[in-house]
Amino acid sequence: GDPHGADPRIRRARGSWSGLSRRSWRLVARFMVTNATNGLAIGMFAPFIVYWFHRRFGADAVQLATLLFFINLVAAAPFLLAGHLASRLGAVGAVVITRAISSLLLAAMAFMPNFWLAALFYALRTAFNTVSVPVRQSFLMGVIEPAERASAAGISNFPSQAAVAAIPYFSGYLMDNVWFGLPMVGAAVFQGLNTVLYYAFFRDVRPPEELIQNGDGESAD
Numbered sequence: 001g002d003p004h005g006a007d008p009r010i011r012r013a014r015g016s017w018s019g020l021s022r023r024s025w026r027l028v029a030r031f032m033v034t035n036a037t038n039g040l041a042i043g044m045f046a047p048f049i050v051y052w053f054h055r056r057f058g059a060d061a062v063q064l065a066t067l068l069f070f071i072n073l074v075a076a077a078p079f080l081l082a083g084h085l086a087s088r089l090g091a092v093g094a095v096v097i098t099r100a101i102s103s104l105l106l107a108a109m110a111f112m113p114n115f116w117l118a119a120l121f122y123a124l125r126t127a128f129n130t131v132s133v134p135v136r137q138s139f140l141m142g143v144i145e146p147a148e149r150a151s152a153a154g155i156s157n158f159p160s161q162a163a164v165a166a167i168p169y170f171s172g173y174l175m176d177n178v179w180f181g182l183p184m185v186g187a188a189v190f191q192g193l194n195t196v197l198y199y200a201f202f203r204d205v206r207p208p209e210e211l212i213q214n215g216d217g218e219s220a221d
Helices: 008-015 022-057 061-080 082-089 091-109 115-143 146-166 168-177 182-202 208-214
Strands: none
Touching (some): 022 115, 022 146, 022 182, 061 082, 082 091, 091 115, 091 182
16 A cells, blocks of 8 residues: 555656646646736736826826725625625636626726726726636636646646736837737737637536536546
């Protein structure tokens, strides 16, 4: 027997490259692709959002501070709704619907005629986007073997961080040389692509809690 009493799945994970089994790699590869598009979306507009509001509407320091205060306040509340939405819509359904709405709100923000309307759209976009974060994290942990979850989380998030680091230069160029609102629209396109890919990759994959609700025995690959 195993001198350490380890589960066979843990022994397999320890013996595989980067701590992931072949089955987990198939799932993690899909997460890497979706996270890369999400990183491109974030990197296109997040580093410039304060600058964008200042240049687009002439927002002063007080207006920007007020905006950021309410954005951070609004971003906290949706965490409390994530579990309810996931149980009603399913994990994948909750992510897809909230991300799709978030994409539309972000694109519309670029065309708002004044600061407060743009701020409202940005706040709503933040709320819908925030709901999907804990659902996505829970979904990843649910469909990966327990011994492989740390490796899966680290590897799957790497493309997102790389994209966030790489895209701001291109985004800044677009703002100065093409159209000032283009990074917002571009980010919405990338997030829309993220939504489509997420649905395509995971619509048939079920986390354990959904399998229990459906009386099924195992998730689909």
